[in-house]
Amino acid sequence: MKQILFSGLIGLVLSLLGTPALIRLLARHGYGQMIRDDGPQAHLSKRGTPTMGGIAFILATLIAYAATKVITGEKPTASGLLVLFLTAGLGLVGFLDDYIKVVKQRSLGLRAKAKLLGQSFVGLTFAILALQFKDDRGLTPASTSLSFVQDFSWSIGPVLFVIWAYFMIAAMSNGVNLTDGLDGLATGASVMVFGAYVFIGVWQYGQTCAVMATATSSCYDVRDPLDLAVIASALMGSCFGFLWWNTSPAKIFMGDTGSLALGGALAGLAICSRTEMLLALLGGLFVIITLSVIIQVGSFRMTGKRVFKMAPLQHHFELKGWSEVLIVVRFWIIQGLCVAVGLGLFYAGWVTG
Numbered sequence: 129m130k131q132i133l134f135s136g137l138i139g140l141v142l143s144l145l146g147t148p149a150l151i152r153l154l155a156r157h158g159y160g161q162m163i164r165d166d167g168p169q170a171h172l173s174k175r176g177t178p179t180m181g182g183i184a185f186i187l188a189t190l191i192a193y194a195a196t197k198v199i200t201g202e203k204p205t206a207s208g209l210l211v212l213f214l215t216a217g218l219g220l221v222g223f224l225d226d227y228i229k230v231v232k233q234r235s236l237g238l239r240a241k242a243k244l245l246g247q248s249f250v251g252l253t254f255a256i257l258a259l260q261f262k263d264d265r266g267l268t269p270a271s272t273s274l275s276f277v278q279d280f281s282w283s284i285g286p287v288l289f290v291i292w293a294y295f296m297i298a299a300m301s302n303g304v305n306l307t308d309g310l311d312g313l314a315t316g317a318s319v320m321v322f323g324a325y326v327f328i329g330v331w332q333y334g335q336t337c338a339v340m341a342t343a344t345s346s347c348y349d350v351r352d353p354l355d356l357a358v359i360a361s362a363l364m365g366s367c368f369g370f371l372w373w374n375t376s377p378a379k380i381f382m383g384d385t386g387s388l389a390l391g392g393a394l395a396g397l398a399i400c401s402r403t404e405m406l407l408a409l410l411g412g413l414f415v416i417i418t419l420s421v422i423i424q425v426g427s428f429r430m431t432g433k434r435v436f437k438m439a440p441l442q443h444h445f446e447l448k449g450w451s452e453v454l455i456v457v458r459f460w461i462i463q464g465l466c467v468a469v470g471l472g473l474f475y476a477g478w479v480t481g
Contacts, residue, residue, distance in 0.1 A: 131196050131358045132326060136365035139185075139192035143369025147184040151373065151380050154178035159230040177378060180226045182386020185366035186219045192362040206261035207269040207352035208359050210254055211396035215363075217250035218301055219389030226383040247298060247388070255293035258399060259286055265338060267351040275402040277477030278348055293399055300398075300407070301391030303414035306421055306440045308387040311376035313442065313456045315367050317413050317463040318390045322364035324410050324467045325397045328474060329357025332401065335478065346478050348402070356401050363393055376453050406474060412466025413459055417441050 155178050190212060197204055224246070225238040238246070258270035272289040273279040284292065308314035332353035335346065350356075367390075373379045382390075391414075398407035408415055417440045424439035436444035445455050 129330070131200050131202060131354070132330070132361045134199055135192045135196040135358045136326075136361035138195050139188045139362040139365030140369045141365075142188035142191055143185050143366040144372055145369075146188060147181065147370055147373045147380060150181065150184045151178050154180060154380070159227075177381055179230065179381045179383040180223060180385045181370060181374065181380035182219055182222060182382040182384075182389050184380075185363070185370045185382075185386065186216060186389050188366035188369065189359070189362045190216065192366065193359060196358060196362070205352035205355040206263075207400045208355040210258055210269050211356065211359050211393060211400060213257075214250060214254040214297065214396040215389045215393040217254070218247065218297075218392035219385050221246035221250065222384030222386065222388035226385050247301065248294065250392070251294045251297040252290060254297065254396065255290040255399075258293065259289065263351055265349075267349060269351050269400045271349075271402065273402075274404060276405045277403060277474045279402050292404075293395075296399065296404060296407070297392055297395040299418070300395040300411065300414065301388045303411070303418040304391035304394070305384060305387040307414050307417045307442075308382060309440055309442050310446075310452050310456050311378035312371055312374050313459055314387060314390065315371045315374050315382065316456070316460050317411075318394070319364055319367045319371065320460075320463050320467045321394055321407075321410050322360045322367065322397075324471055325360035325401065326357050326364060327471060328401055328403060329353045329355075329360060331474075331478075333357065350402055351400070353401065356397055359393075360397055363390075376456065403474070406470055409470035409473065410467055412470070413463040416462070420444070 159178060159180060193204075193208065193212060196202075221238075221243065225243055228238055255270070259268050259272065262268055270289070270293065271279055272283040272286055273281070274284060274292070304314050304318065307317060330353075332348040332350045335348055336353060337347035337349050370380075370382070370386075374382065394407060394411055398404050398410075403410075420436060420441035421439045423435050427433060427435045437447040438444055442455050442459065446452065
């Protein structure tokens with residue numbers, strides 16, 4: 129368990145101390161956020177705030193994981209490295225998007241096809257590799273069975289799994305991206321979900337079928353549960369450190385660099401821990417906000433009318449007169465409830481199994 133403590137603490141310190149240095153570097157080069165004129169008018173005052181802040185917690189996470197392995201003498205695992213690949217890979221796609229925005233001084237970065245191509249390459253590569261690298265028990269980082277609190281008994285096959293995994297990755301990365309509209313909102317919500325995956329990883333490690341006397345339906349066939357907890361802890365600590373500077377009034381924005389990376393990390397943790405469908409509950413706020421966009425677009429195309437004053441949902445409440453801090457805190461409460469319900473179902477699945 130020392131690995132979990134080391135990774136979280138190192139990630140926290142690196143992000144907390146490294147983010148101000150990144151702010152100064154970005155400000156010196158004029159890499160400030162472009163604000164769309166069709167958004168809430170209150171956001172226009174944020175124009176020029178340094179963006180691409182996701183660099184801080186991505187690097188902090190990678191360094192924290194590597195440093196933890198050096199300190200403890202433990203070897204990296206296939207599951208851990210794949211989740212980090214997915215996180216950093218999508219972060220790179222987001223970085224290119226952000227870089228084009230600030231260099232060309234426009235609110236839209238990569239063209240939609242180029243962005244989709246980048247996300248597809250990273251997501252599909254992860255999905256394919258996740259079915260490789262068997263351990264001595266024959267377990268791969270991911271399985272071809274769908275899962276809720278653990279795998280169901282039937283397999284969908286490798287081809288459908290790759291499609292399903294890509295859908296999860298795209299949905300979650302875009303969900304976090306849509307949520308990243310108010311200071312600290314997406315960062316704080318992500319911290320809660322990463323905290324849940326620290327618990328899940330530790331619990332699965334203690335109840336793994338590899339060490340239990342007899343394999344029962346209550347044990348977990350997960351390849352590297354402890355290392356997934358280590359990564360979740362590093363991400364949680366790094367996001368906590370970043371949140372110090374990202375909370376209202378934000379000194380830096382995570383940009384697509386951060387939001388795509390966080391969504392990828394969440395999807396990767398869910399896939400490798402065999403809790404794919406549970407992620408919809410644990411990350412309930414991201415799902416709700418994504419649904420608000422789908423409802424808004426669908427309603428306008430079918431009826432010509434809007435359900436919300438503006439989508440994503442957080443901007444609807446802004447236009448209703450709620451303060452930014454009030455929206456963020458209340459949405460954090462909703463996210464906390466989602467995590468509590470998700471963890472309750474996870475534990476109930478073990479008790480009743």
